[in-house]
Amino acid sequence: xxxxxxxxxxxQLLILLGLFxxxxxxxxxxRILATSDLHCRMRPSADFDxxxxxxxxxxxxxxxxxxxxxxxxxxxxxxxxGDFAFGSPExxxxxxxxxxxxxxxxxxxAVSIGARDFAGGAxxxxxxxxMAKFPFLADPMLDVVLNRRTPLFRPYVVKQVxxxxxxxxxxxxxxxxxxxxxxxxxxxxxxxxxxxxxxYLPVVKAESADxxxxxxxxxxxxxxxxxxxxxxxxxxxPAQMDSGISVKRFMPVGSYGQRLELIDMxxxxxxxxxxxxxxxxxxxxxxxxxxxxxxxxxxxxxVDSMDKKACFSAVELVPYGSEKIEFGNMxxxxxxxxxxxxxxxxxxxVVESGLSEGRLKRRELFNAVPFAEPLRSxxxxxxxxxxxxxxxxxxxxxxxxxGADYFVFGDTSTxxxxxxxxxxxFRIRKARYRVVTTEQTLERSPLRDKGKLISENLTDLWVEWxxxxxxxxxxxxxxxYPATPGLVxxxxxxxxxxxxxxxxxxxEELPGIGPKTAQRxxxxxxxxxxFSSVDELQNVKGIGPKxxxxxxxxxxxx
Numbered sequence: 001x002x003x004x005x006x007x008x009x010x011x012q013l014l015i016l017l018g019l020f021x022x023x024x025x026x027x028x029x030x031r032i033l034a035t036s037d038l039h040c041r042m043r044p045s046a047d048f049d050x051x052x053x054x055x056x057x058x059x060x061x062x063x064x065x066x067x068x069x070x071x072x073x074x075x076x077x078x079x080x081x082g083d084f085a086f087g088s089p090e091x092x093x094x095x096x097x098x099x100x101x102x103x104x105x106x107x108x109x110a111v112s113i114g115a116r117d118f119a120g121g122a123x124x125x126x127x128x129x130x131m132a133k134f135p136f137l138a139d140p141m142l143d144v145v146l147n148r149r150t151p152l153f154r155p156y157v158v159k160q161v162x163x164x165x166x167x168x169x170x171x172x173x174x175x176x177x178x179x180x181x182x183x184x185x186x187x188x189x190x191x192x193x194x195x196x197x198x199x200y201l202p203v204v205k206a207e208s209a210d211x212x213x214x215x216x217x218x219x220x221x222x223x224x225x226x227x228x229x230x231x232x233x234x235x236x237x238p239a240q241m242d243s244g245i246s247v248k249r250f251m252p253v254g255s256y257g258q259r260l261e262l263i264d265m266x267x268x269x270x271x272x273x274x275x276x277x278x279x280x281x282x283x284x285x286x287x288x289x290x291x292x293x294x295x296x297x298x299x300x301x302x303v304d305s306m307d308k309k310a311c312f313s314a315v316e317l318v319p320y321g322s323e324k325i326e327f328g329n330m331x332x333x334x335x336x337x338x339x340x341x342x343x344x345x346x347x348x349x350v351v352e353s354g355l356s357e358g359r360l361k362r363r364e365l366f367n368a369v370p371f372a373e374p375l376r377s378x379x380x381x382x383x384x385x386x387x388x389x390x391x392x393x394x395x396x397x398x399x400x401x402x403g404a405d406y407f408v409f410g411d412t413s414t415x416x417x418x419x420x421x422x423x424x425x426f427r428i429r430k431a432r433y434r435v436v437t438t439e440q441t442l443e444r445s446p447l448r449d450k451g452k453l454i455s456e457n458l459t460d461l462w463v464e465w466x467x468x469x470x471x472x473x474x475x476x477x478x479x480x481y482p483a484t485p486g487l488v489x490x491x492x493x494x495x496x497x498x499x500x501x502x503x504x505x506x507x508e509e510l511p512g513i514g515p516k517t518a519q520r521x522x523x524x525x526x527x528x529x530x531f532s533s534v535d536e537l538q539n540v541k542g543i544g545p546k547x548x549x550x551x552x553x554x555x556x557x558x
Contacts, residue, residue: 026270028162030211031076032263033068036238037114037255038080039087039352040099042298044286045367047258048318048354049239055316055356058258061102061298062289067260067282068106075162078106081215081238081253082114082173085128087352087370089303089363092459095120096128098301104133105293110157112170112216113138114238115179119371122146122186129153137170137215139196145186155200158207164267167209171196171216179349181374181440193218197229205231210272211265226250233274234263251279256353258284306363310467317474319354319368325415326474327351328400331369331458333476334465335436336402339454341377342433343385343424344402347392347441350458351400355472365463372459374439378451379432385424388435391445394419399437403427405479412480422483429510431553481505496556499537500530511550517542531557 044057068078080103085096096117103111113136118125122145129136129152138153146152156169174190191199197214204212211233214225218237226232226249239252239259253261259281266276317327328351332344353368380388392399398406398416407422426433438458442450456464466472484503497506499521507518517540524540525531534555537543543551 026268027275028075028164028267028269029073030161030164030166030265030267031071031073032213032234032236032261032265033071033076033078034081034215034236034253034261034263035064035079035257036081036083036236036253037087038084038099038257039116039255039367039370040085040091040094040096041088041256041367042090042098042102042302043363045256045258046354046356046364048320049254049258053316053357057286059256059284060286061257062294063284063286064257064260065106065294066287066289067284071260071262071282077109077159077161077166077168077213079109079168079213079215079236080111081236082112082217083116083238084111084114085117085125086119087116087367089306089366090301092370092372093303094301095124097131098297100128100131101297102294104131105297108132108134109159110135110137110168110170110215112136113173113176114217115173115175116371118176118180118184121184122188126152137168139172139188139190141188145188155196156204158204158209164210164269165208166211166213167204167207169197169200169204169212169214171214171218173217175217178444179371179440182443193225194228197225197232201229201231211267211274233265234277236261249277254281260284306361306366308362310360310362310365310463311469311472313355313357313360313472315474316357317355319351322415323354324348324351325400326477327355327368329402329478330472330474330476331462332400332402334462335375335458338456338461338465339375339377339436340434341403341436342428342430343404343426343435345389345399345435345437345441346458347399347438348397350438360466360472362463362467365466366459369459369462372457374457375436375454375461376439376442376451377434377436377454378442378447378449380435380447381432382424382426384447385433385435388437388445388447389418389421389424392418392441399441401478402476405481407481407483409483412482416480425479425481425505426509429551429554496554498558499534499555500525500557510554512543512547513551533557 041059042061044060046055047058084099085091090098126146135157136153137155139155140153142153143151156167158165158167171193172190174192176188176190177185212231214232214235226235235250236253239254261281263277263279265274267274317323328348332346336344350369350373352370355368396418398418398421404427405425407425408416408420409422410420504518504522507513507521520540520542534552534557538548
């Protein structure tokens with residue numbers, strides 16, 4: 001295809017000629033330094049994002065400060081993509097104020113707001129925004145829900161960098177209503193990213209912005225926004241949400257202060273356009289640091305009790321893939337044992353980070369499950385439990401589970417989505433089950449009964465339970481059973497078991513019924529025809545009066 005190759009070569013030549021004809025004064029490198037998901041992690045922590053054992057430790061506010069100071073130029077902008085306030089003992093004890101003080105010391109230029117920044121409630125977020133010497137970029141509707149007369153939150157800011165107008169748009173996190181209690185968000189409704197950009201981009205362009213940057217908690221699939229809005233020069237999002245999708249100008253930002261993203265943008269001031277973008281992800285390595293201002297802050301707010309040794313972890317559990325599921329199900333089992341529940345259901349977002357192999361401190365336990373979600377106990381029968389699960393959304397991962405197993409449609413070798421769950425397989429059959437879950441999850445369910453608040457939140461319960469163990473071993477894992485054709489996902493398949501149509505696997509859910517007795521029931525039914533009453537089960541070998549009393553409320557004839 002010589003014609004096309006010649007055309008490409010000609011265009012490249014024209015670009016090079018343009019560069020040679022331009023003078024050095026026509027160009028300016030604008031440097032963007034970015035962090036995300038700091039979660040108030042002041043100390044270095046295990047790097048679960050890189051291969052290799054033993055895990056190295058990266059991050060720490062003193063080390064991050066040194067790296068930022070080393071890489072900063074007189075044409076730099078320092079940004080954060082959100083989830084900075086909560087996620088460590090110090091984040092909780094200071095209600096996010098420690099991170100804002102840290103950011104003030106480093107002269108951040110702007111931040112967007114993540115869902116976890118609402119962990120202290122909307123009023124606390126307002127306090128943090130007032131403390132900050134930089135703008136909190138968010139939907140101005142926050143001012144409305146907080147009944148503010150003077151604006152505090154704004155969706156964008158325009159910074160002057162060497163005569164270049166750099167606009168930063170902060171997208172409001174769509175997960176804010178999902179990951180927080182209604183009281184904490186004051187009923188805030190968040191538009192999808194596409195709608196937010198459509199609303200704010202014309203306003204930014206009206207201010208004659210030369211460079212447009214979008215920051216916020218977005219998913220990789222939101223990279224298609226750049227196809228719809230070519231005016232956007234750079235879109236920054238948390239690396240935790242990265243799925244390997246590579247989209248030009250759509251760049252992940254490292255978490256926990258373990259990495260600093262450095263993006264250099266070559267801007268032509270005459271033509272008012274970006275010629276080139278180069279990005280690097282820099283590890284925040286531990287070392288000798290002379291930063292007394294940061295050290296003083298760390299010493300002031302450190303929760304010393306969290307540095308006590310707690311327990312030994314027999315294996316490493318990274319915060320993704322099958323190991324996250326193992327960890328989450330162990331967490332659910334910890335709640336079940338501590339509260340005497342029949343079943344525990346926890347959404348997968350309650351786990352923030354992993355656990356290293358070896359001796360752990362209370363701080364590491366806290367950081368793994370840090371958001372102190374309130375827990376509630378509520379009684380459900382199996383029909384209500386099914387409705388409860390369905391309200392979580394078919395495409396969401398199935399909740400961590402303790403006290404039961406899942407029947408699933410499709411592949412049983414990987415953790416299912418909610419839509420793949422045929423039903424819950426109860427290990428002990430009852431008329432009603434005491435279920436423990438988070439208050440946030442219960443609020444989104446169709447249940448009218450919001451249950452009883454448990455005195456301990458999820459973080460405190462987990463830290464105390466794990467600290468009391470000699471060794472953590474995630475051995476009590478949930479089993480995934482293939483759903484048979486007889487398991488139809490409808491209300492008719494829930495409630496009392498119809499003993500005239502039930503399969504052997506359904507009979508095994510009844511108390512005291514094992515595989516042999518289940519088979520005897522089916523053989524009796526085949527030999528004598530339909531049961532006329534549940535009491536007829538006494539005619540089956542292995543079922544006596546006491547066992548029948550336990551079975552009676554869980555079975556029926558139709």
